[in-house]
Every structure is written in structure tokens, then in C-alpha cells.
Amino acid sequence: MNANNMDANVGRDRASETNSRRNEGGARHASANAEREPPRIVERGDNHIVLECTAINSAGERVTSVVEVQLPRFPKPYLGGYRSLKNSLLYHNAFAQTDQIPHEHKTKFHREAQTVDYDTKSSKVPREMGTQMERTGIWIDPRTDKAMAPNFYFSSEMWEARREAAALFIQRHLRGYFARKRTRQLRKEHEDKRRDEVRAEEEFRVAEEVRHKREIERRMHPRTKDDFMILYDELELWRLNETNRIRENTTMTADERRIAMKALLDKETELLQTIDRLKLQAGKLNKDDKIQKFLKAMADAKLWLRSDGRYTEVHTPFTTRAKELMDIYNGLAAKSTTLDERLDILLNTKWTVKEFDSPLSREIVELIDREADMLNRGRPEASLDGLRKRLCNLFLRFIETPDYNPEAARFQKIPKMVFGATAGKPA
Secondary structure, three states: OOHHHHHHHHHHHHHHHHHHHHHHHHHHHHHHHHHEOOOEEEEEOOOEEEEEEEEEOOOOOEEEEEEEEEOOOOOOOOOOEEEOOOOOOEEEOHHHHOOOOOOOOOOOOOHHHHOOOOOOOOOOOOHHHOOOOOEOOEOOOOOOOOOOOOOOOOOHHHHHHHHHHHHHHHHHHHHHHHHHHHHHHHHHHHHHHHHHHHHHHHHHHHHHHHHHHHHHHHHHOOOOHHHHHHHHHHHHHHHHHHHHHHHHOOOOOHHHHHHHHHHHHHHHHHHHHHHHHHHHHHHHHHHHHHHHHHHHHHHOOEEEEOOOOOEEEEOOHHHHHHHHHHHHHHHHHOOOOOHHHHHHHHHHHHHHHOOOOOHHHHHHHHHHHHHHHHHHOOOOOHHHHHHHHHHHHHHHHHHHOOOOOHHHHHHOOOOHHHHHHHOOOOO
């Protein structure tokens, strides 16, 4: 008997055995169904039903049971099962028969969940899975076979070494970046510090130069009381030093010492006279500055504070009148003007003053006519200094009078009402 006939006989024996087992199982199943009655529906709901089942137990007694069946909320997938060979009952997968509790699996961010794939394989497979080796009586076509060769094996030690080398590479570059960043910061701080020191030195040098020039200017052209006090103090210190020097000189005779003291006194007197001349010049300049500040304060526009915090300049008729009078006064006090320009200034001043009839205005008009007549006769400028100075003083009084310049009332020390009430009374 060959191998093919032997396999055929074995197959027929197995088939007959299987059919006999099926017949026996069917007989048992039929007898079990005869002992049971079909279930009766007692209650029907949306998600469940209640069944009343009657059966006969092993003692021969009728037993009635109430069974509650939970209906599926959604179609359950078929996950396979098996049939019992003892009683030929079909059993499904337990997942499809019971209500499973849902489990939440948290997302894991680690190397095993991100970069590693797990795959379980078996190297020894059963014959029924399709693996067939060539043997006597079986020919296998080798034309579609492929020769497989294993790749280079990457061990765990090699992987650890490569990971450590990569970590060291990243650390080196990151620490180098931190070091370069710190170096740039320190270099910038050093440059800023050096720049601040240079700027501070330059500011100190400029401030010292300005202070030195200011001190020289205060001694060459004193303007304030403190400036003259500095001159007097330095003069007194110079006098004391020179006096001590003369007295401590033992080589000088009494006559020579007397002559030296007399020369020192003459020098001191000359310096005091120079200081007095500077006082006169400073007084004149300070008076002119005071007059200009006074005229500018009257001619300046009013500043009104707005709701947004800014100011608005407003020119009133009084400030406009004060500015016109200031321009006329500056024209009268101007030097080195031509003849035609001077005559135009005098004519404008005359028509401005003649708007009011008062002793002051008549006196100003008289001085204007006198200067115009002298200019027409060709008199030199030096002979008109006194007349022009008197004219400027009278016109300044005209500006300071509130009757002619209403804006001047804000700058009077005595109110206009009090001054008017006491003007006509005898002293």
C-alpha cells in the first residue's frame, strides 16, 4: 500500500468518527430540549426583557426561573468562539456576552511608546500553517524562492554607546552656546562700562571747562552781587599776601618798605576803581535785562490749561497792545540806525502817544519833535545821547502806566485803585 492510499484511509476513518459524534450530540440535544419548555416573555423594556423559563431538574421536579436579559445597546462584533464536543453547544467569545467596563488608557510619552515596535514571532510553526519542506515524493518549485541574508546586528551595547555619544555631542554644543552667550554678555558689559567711564570723564572735563570759563567770565564781566563779592575777597587776599611778603622781607630798609606799601596801596586803589567801573557797567546791563524781561512778560501770550493736560497760547487785546509798545521801545533804544529808520520810529512813537492827552504824553511828543528837528539839522549822534535816554525813560513810564497799557496793571506793586485814590491828595 502506498502513502496516498494510507492517507485516504485515515481520512475516511476520521470522517466516520466525526459523524458518529455529531449524531450522538444531536440525540442528547434533542432529549435536553424535550425536558425543557420554551421561555415565556413576562416583561419587555427598551434595554431588557424578563423571561420565565420552566425546566425539569435531575430529580424529576419542574423548576420555574425568572431570567432578566440585558439587550445590547449596539451591535456586538463577532469575535469567534468554539463548539463543545461533549454537548455540541456553541459558545461565543466572552467579550460579546458580557458588559465590559470601559478602560481609559492614558497617552504615554516615553521611548517605548514612541520609537520601539514590539512584534512577537515564533520560529517553530505547525505543519498545518503551510510550511512544507521538500522530501521524497514531493516536488517544490524553487523558481520563486528568494535567498535571505541577515543584516548587520545592532546590539544593545552599541545602541547605548551611540546614545551616549549623541548625548555628549548635544551637551558639548549646548554648553558651547551657553559659554559664547555668557562671553558676549560679559564683553558687552565691559564695553558699556568702559563707554560709560569715557562719557563720564568727557562730561566731567566739559563741566570743568564750562565752570572754568564761567569763573573767568565772572571775574572779567561780573553781573551779580556774588560776582563782586568774589572780586573783593580775592582783592583782600591779594592785599594780605602782598603785605605779609613786604613785612617778612628782611633785606628791605624802612624807606623801601614804606615805598612798597605805598605802591601796594596805589595798586589796591586802582583795582577798587576798576571794580567800581565794572559795577556801573553791570548795573546798566542788569537794568536793560530787567526792562526786557518786564516787557516780554507783559507781551507773552496767556497759557490756558486744557483737559488733556496741554496748554493753549491765547493772545488778548492787552497782550497785543503790550507787544506793540515793546517793539516801539526796542526801536527807540536801538543803536546804529539810519536817519530814515530813526525818523520812522519817532513818527510811529508820536502817533502812538498822541492817542492820550496827558502831561506825560505831551512831554514825550515834545522830545520827539526836538530830536527830529536836531536830526534834520544834521547834529551828530553823540550830542543826542542824553535826549534819547530821556525819551526812552519817559516812554518806559508810559508803558508802565495802566491807563496807556492795561497789561501793566498785573505788574504793579500798589493796586491801581489805591494809587488812584491817593494820587490827588497832598503828602
